[in-house]
Amino acid sequence: MKRMLGVVAAMALTGAGAVQAETVVYCGQLVQVEPLKMLERQTIRLEGNRILAVESGYQAPALDDDIVDLKSATCMPGLMDMHVHLAHQFSAHVYLEDFKLNAVDYGIRATINAEKTLMAGFTQVRELADQSHGSSIAVRNAINKGLVPGPRVIASGRSIATTGGHADGTNGRKRELMFDLGPVGGVINGPYEARHAVRQRYKNGADMIKITATGGVLSAAKSGQNPQFMADELEGVIATARDYGMPVAAHAHGTEGMYRAVVAGVDSIEHGTYMDEKIMKLMKKQGTYMVPTLLAGKWVEDKAQTKGFFPEMVRTKAATIGPLMMDTFNRAYEYGVPIAFGTDTGVSAHGDNGKEFALMVQGGMKPLEAVRSATWHGAKLTRTDDELGKLAAGYLADIVAVQEDPRDDITTLERVAFVMKDGVVYKNEVVSD
Known part of the structure; x- marks a missing residue:
């Protein structure tokens, strides 16, 4: 040999x-x-x-x-991963990083993680939710210019949330530091601010939009399920994004917020933990993709068993939501919901993206269909299927x-x-x- x-x-x-x-x-x-x-x-x-x-x-x-x-x-x-966070790597100390790291620190980290991702076989990724001063857009540009190695990066810039929502970066702070970030910082209230936030991301050079339609697991906020956008706010985001040719991905765990997002016309549902048959039927009809992120669910479930790793508010959500994601994936796959591969890497370690495949197969998907979810379906979701x-x-x-x-x-x-x-x-x- x-x-x-x-x-x-x-x-x-x-x-x-x-x-x-x-x-x-x-x-x-x-x-x-x-x-x-x-x-x-x-x-x-x-x-x-x-x-x-x-x-x-x-x-x-x-x-x-x-x-x-x-x-x-x-x-x-x-291979294509539809949900990564290149500048982030979750740890027990991650909640302090906003107070310790500068934009250049996040940029260096994103550059290192981009190369790890490429070496793992992923030649295109969606960077969903860069909360670190535009580092993913800068790394995308550097990769495109041939300055550093990495996958093709389709970047959303900062997520769009509502006040106190999953991507409101001031959650969990003392009152003096609970700033109103506003549309530029990714926090909106009402349709006019929703439009402002989308246009700001277009101005910043983002390729797409990510919203947090429901609560989440790792944010320092009580609910991981509640709906966090009203219908007029969703319409403001999606109609404006369409004007600029920008797809919209929606983080969603809870049923009601997920349903509102699908009705409004998002391109993908990220996670989808409490997805019910009504939502599955609508997603199948509209061609809305599910990006399951089973690896993140397994990772937070495991870490929830380690005392002190998560704040107690987060630990409770992780222990509850993580185990449900596999069952939802199995039901959505059997129902025929379109599925595109995605890991939420940055929760789990960069370079470990490929571990998602085994979880998908464990959840009932045939091996070659799992490969297709990370190739052809990733290209369809990113509107690059004419070349990739x-x-x-x-x-x-x-x-x-x-x-x-x-x-x-x-x-x-x-x-x-x-x-x-x-x-x-x-x-x-x-x-x-």
């Missing part, structure tokens, strides 16, 4: 990121996501950062073609590979061995036969 450690092209960080004019990638297996099936012995031909063709069998290369030998591996499109999400002629060359067959061992997706993004190889640890 020979371990392949060579890199086809230098990373963009070095200024030498372009691959040769043509590259031939041999895949022992290839996950075709649309329609969904596993193909054997496939050749992917690349020119620059685009796929020229996907062909059956191991086709002979031209004399000057570069060859990437993944005959011992299973290839698939670059599958391996096909004309698509961007985002390719990852694992050593085992995910149908036999879904945990292989926690050990991604090969990562190519935009035609550049960032990781190659495939063991050849």
